[in-house]
Structure formats: structure tokens, C-alpha cells
Amino acid sequence: EAGVVQSPRYKIIEKKQPVAFWCNPISGHNTLYWYRQNLGQGPELLIRYENEEAVDDSQLPKDRFSAERLKGVDSTLKIQPAELGDSAVYLCASSTGTSGSEEQYFGPGTRLTVT
């Protein structure tokens, strides 16, 4: 069974530029998560989707971050404009349940560096 796929794996941009990350979850997993992980910290939830619906985006900085999950499968996370503090690893995860509290499986992540 293929795991969660993310691209790109690495991205270096200058501040104020836009950037987008893509995620394809495990087949059959209806719930998709975007996390941000800073160095030395645990992952922090940005947004959770159940199928096409964003059911928890309370931690998403909506002034510059946006996300979508068209057709309830692939998802993209966008930052515009990027700031130096956005440098982090952006992780996508998926799960079969809908509570947000079940086992989650992570993709390889995208390491973003903003200069």
C-alpha cells in the first residue's frame, strides 16, 4: 500500500514570495491533515479535512495561508506571501476515521526555507 505522498520535498524561496505544497493521502483515507513542525518541536496542526470539508482550521493563519482539498483526495497548502518565520517542515498526514483523534500516517514532508 502506497503511503502519503508529498511534493516538493524541499523548497527555498525569498520572503514575500508565494509557495505551494501538494499532498496525496493513503488511498481510502477520508481525513487529511496539514501540520507544521519547527525544529525541536512536535508537529502542530494547521488544518484538518474530512473529505472536501475543512472541519478544523482554527490554527491556520488565514491572512497568508490557504488550503484546499478538491474532490476529497489531493490537497494543496499555500502560503502567500511567505515570511521568514514560515521556515519549517510541512507535514501531511491521513487517517481512516473522522474524529481527528485516530491513528495518523505521515508523508515525508516538505522542508521550506524562507530567506
Place this chain on the structure above:
Amino acid sequence: QKEVEQNSGPLSVPEGAIASLNCTYSDRVSQSFFWYRQYSGKSPELIMSIYSNGDKEDGRFTAQLNKASQYVSLLIRDSQPSDSATYLCAVNRDDKIIFGKGTRLHILP
């Protein structure tokens, strides 16, 4: 009090010994508990989940949960150098999972 607390380490354990990783959490109504392993530069990998008080064993790994003390632990028996990684404790709060900062484990050959 932080929601999920772990000692950041590093915890150094000789090869072949038992590594004991501990985690405390603040929300008494939490029902789901997870341990993830994260190698340097890699993403978290689920090791175990536990939902009931007591022990749950899977190979060399044993998760222990004590809801009364709000404490969850992970024991790794016969530690191997390949077990050297950061171990993240995760606990549910409402409809999300909260991660601790992780404990760095170093297995000494």
C-alpha cells in the same frame, strides 16, 4: 502546564538494555494515546497506539497507560542502535492530536 510533556533528553541507553520513555498529559478526558518515532530529517512514524489502562506489547515495544496519573510510557526492550531517534508522545484533545516535543534517544553501541 503544557498539554503533553516529555523530557527532551538526550536519553542515553546501552545497547541491549531497556529504554524507558515517559510522557505526561494535562487533559483528564483524553482517550487516545500514541507513540511516534522520528529519525533525524524524516517524518514521524507511528509505533503504537493505546486506549486502555495497562500495558500493550508489540514486539520489543511496550506502551503503558495510567489515566489516573495522566501518564503514558514506552519501553523498548533489547535496545538497538537503530532505535536511536526522537520519540514523540501524542494525546488527543477534543478532535485533534496534540504532540509533545519529543525525547531524543541515543543507543550506545
